[in-house]
Amino acid sequence: MQGSATDSDITDKRLLRGARTRQLALARAVHIASLESLEGLSFGRIATDIGLSKAGLQTLFRTKGSLQLATIDHARAMFADFVVRPTAAEPRGLPRFRALIERWIAYAEQPLFDGGCFQSANLAQYDSRPGEVRDKLAAYQTEWVATLSEELSIAIAQGEIEELDPELAAFQIDAVLRSGNTALRLGDATVIAKIRRVIEAVLHSPGS
Amino acid sequence: MQGSATDSDITDKRLLRGARTRQLALARAVHIASLESLEGLSFGRIATDIGLSKAGLQTLFRTKGSLQLATIDHARAMFADFVVRPTAAEPRGLPRFRALIERWIAYAEQPLFDGGCFQSANLAQYDSRPGEVRDKLAAYQTEWVATLSEELSIAIAQGEIEELDPELAAFQIDAVLRSGNTALRLGDATVIAKIRRVIEAVLHSPGS
Numbered sequence: 236m237q238g239s240a241t242d243s244d245i246t247d248k249r250l251l252r253g254a255r256t257r258q259l260a261l262a263r264a265v266h267i268a269s270l271e272s273l274e275g276l277s278f279g280r281i282a283t284d285i286g287l288s289k290a291g292l293q294t295l296f297r298t299k300g301s302l303q304l305a306t307i308d309h310a311r312a313m314f315a316d317f318v319v320r321p322t323a324a325e326p327r328g329l330p331r332f333r334a335l336i337e338r339w340i341a342y343a344e345q346p347l348f349d350g351g352c353f354q355s356a357n358l359a360q361y362d363s364r365p366g367e368v369r370d371k372l373a374a375y376q377t378e379w380v381a382t383l384s385e386e387l388s389i390a391i392a393q394g395e396i397e398e399l400d401p402e403l404a405a406f407q408i409d410a411v412l413r414s415g416n417t418a419l420r421l422g423d424a425t426v427i428a429k430i431r432r433v434i435e436a437v438l439h440s441p442g443s
Numbered sequence: 444m445q446g447s448a449t450d451s452d453i454t455d456k457r458l459l460r461g462a463r464t465r466q467l468a469l470a471r472a473v474h475i476a477s478l479e480s481l482e483g484l485s486f487g488r489i490a491t492d493i494g495l496s497k498a499g500l501q502t503l504f505r506t507k508g509s510l511q512l513a514t515i516d517h518a519r520a521m522f523a524d525f526v527v528r529p530t531a532a533e534p535r536g537l538p539r540f541r542a543l544i545e546r547w548i549a550y551a552e553q554p555l556f557d558g559g560c561f562q563s564a565n566l567a568q569y570d571s572r573p574g575e576v577r578d579k580l581a582a583y584q585t586e587w588v589a590t591l592s593e594e595l596s597i598a599i600a601q602g603e604i605e606e607l608d609p610e611l612a613a614f615q616i617d618a619v620l621r622s623g624n625t626a627l628r629l630g631d632a633t634v635i636a637k638i639r640r641v642i643e644a645v646l647h648s649p650g651s
Contacts, residue, residue, distance in 0.1 A: 270571050274482065350571040359567030362628035363478050363558040373629050406634075407619055407641050414618030420570035421581050426614075433615050440648045 257295055259285050261309035264302065268310070269350030272360040273303040273368060300367065307371050310353040318342050319382065329395035332386035336408070336434060340427060343416045352416040354379070380405045396438050404437050465503055467493050469517040472510065476518070477558030480568040481511040481576060508575065515579050518561040526550050527590065537603035540594035544616070544642060548635060551624045560624040562587070588613045604646050612645050 263284050267275050276299065282289040296302040318341075322334035343352055350356055358376060361369045384405035390396045411433045418426035471492050475483050484507065490497040504510040530542035551560055558564055566584060569577045592613035598604045619641045626634035 271482070272480070272568055274479070356567050356571075358625055359564050360480055362625050363564075369629070376629075400640075403637055403640060406622070406637055407615075410618040410622030411615055414614070414621060417566055417570050421577070421584075429611055429614055432608075432611060436648055440644055 253295055256287060256291060257305075259287070260292055260295070260302075261306055264306040265310045265313065265353060266349040268303075268306050269346075269348035269353045269356050271350070272357050273306060274360065276302055276306060278302070303368050304371060307357070307368070307375070310348065311375050313347060314342070314353065317347050328386060328389040328393045332383065332390055335383065335386065336412075336430075339412055340415075340430065343412070343419055344427065346419075351420045352413060355413045355416050380409050383408060397440075399437070399440065407437060408434055461503055464495060464499060465513075467495070468500055468503070468510075469514055472514040473518045473521065473561060474557040476511075476514050477554075477556035477561045477564050479558070480565050481514060482568065484510055484514060486510070511576050512579060515565070515576070515583070518556065519583050521555060522550070522561065525555050536594060536597040536601045540591065540598055543591065543594065544620075544638075547620055548623075548638065551620070551627055552635065554627075559628045560621060563621045563624050588617050591616060605648075607645070607648065615645055616642055 260281050263281050264276055267280065267284075278289045278292045278296070278299070282292050292302075296305060318335065318338040321338055322331050325331040325334045346352070354372065354376060357368075358372050361372055380402075384401045387396070387399070387401035387404055391398060391401065411430055415426045415430045468489050471489050472484055475488065475492075486497045486500045486504070486507070490500050500510075504513060526543065526546040529546055530539050533539040533542040554560070562580065562584060565576075566580050569580055588610075592609045595604070595607070595609035595612055599606060599609065619638055623634045623638045
């Protein structure tokens with residue numbers, strides 16, 4: 236076999252190249268979509284940005300719709316890696332809840348995506364437009380709020396915080412995080428302290 | 444003068460027709476921009492929707508940028524008429540604060556704009572894009588949060604609610620209202636009860 240490529244070698248290389256191009260394209264797409272929403276994505280623009288052919292990208296993703304859905308999944312995986320995964324070492328309940336909040340603040344402050352929170356930028360843009368894009372964004376939104384709510388439930392069960400409605404508290408905290416992301420984008424860095432104060436108030440407010 | 448139009452009559456009529464066309468165009472533009480953000484506006488689309496010529500609209504507004512700015516101002520005037528103005532009869536402080544919240548909920552529930560809260564849809568879309576559009580949206584955002592904060596300050600001074608940080612409370616309440624708007628767009632009507640519960644908790648939380 237040495238020196239001569241078999242058919243299956245060639246197929247393997249093509250698949251590998253395709254997978255790499257896909258990753259490159261999505262790594263660029265998440266930034267564009269965080270800045271200008273998923274509406275701002277186009278094969279031509281991404282191709283120019285990463286120095287590849289538009290036709291090649293179209294072959295990989297086929298439609299703009301499937302490019303948008305793949306971009307949401309890619310952004311979600313990056314969010315999970317940056318915000319959720321590092322908290323897995325913390326004990327469940329209040330410590331993990333606090334770690335999630337701190338990672339989220341780092342995510343918005345750094346920011347991980349050029350346009351800040353991917354979810355905030357796109358959910359507001361697609362919330363009135365039924366379809367797969369909206370459904371996927373909404374599902375990830377529900378999942379994130381449930382993640383916060385679950386740790387709060389455990390914190391209550393373990394007696395780490397006062398009795399409160401964990402779903403309501405998670406809704407409220409997510410709202411403040413996303414609003415804080417907008418304020419950060421507008422240049423108001425004082426909002427970080429506001430986010431922390433609101434969360435402490437929620438955790439200490441009996442029966443909210 | 445009877446039966447024959449003078450030059451100034453003709454000019455008056457032209458101005459009047461221009462002003463009417465402008466109102467018609469903006470009345471349509473606010474709905475499009477609430478659904479697809481100000482990015483979704485185009486002279487061609489509005490012209491088709493209202494049955495007028497694209498060239499006529501271009502003469503009136505000149506650039507897409509000035510159309511966007513005029514659309515923000517028009518949406519803001521509609522918001523003021525629907526949410527803020529009806530509360531002017533209420534006494535300052537807690538009654539007016541509560542009236543503002545109820546009008547806001549009606550604004551998101553009805554909704555006044557086809558895509559729900561105009562500000563939420565567009566602020567998320569433009570928060571990372573410096574320029575006049577972002578500046579105008581941010582200014583109106585600041586003004587609205589200040590309106591809530593001011594009534595809370597008066598409510599505290601009048602002893603109607605516990606001592607709290609009115610700016611922080613207004614930030615938090617605005618966040619929950621805007622997040623509630625997103626939930627409503629996604630079909631979750633139970634969020635209205637959540638909004639009311641959060642607001643009661645904020646008003647009764649000492650020193651938040």
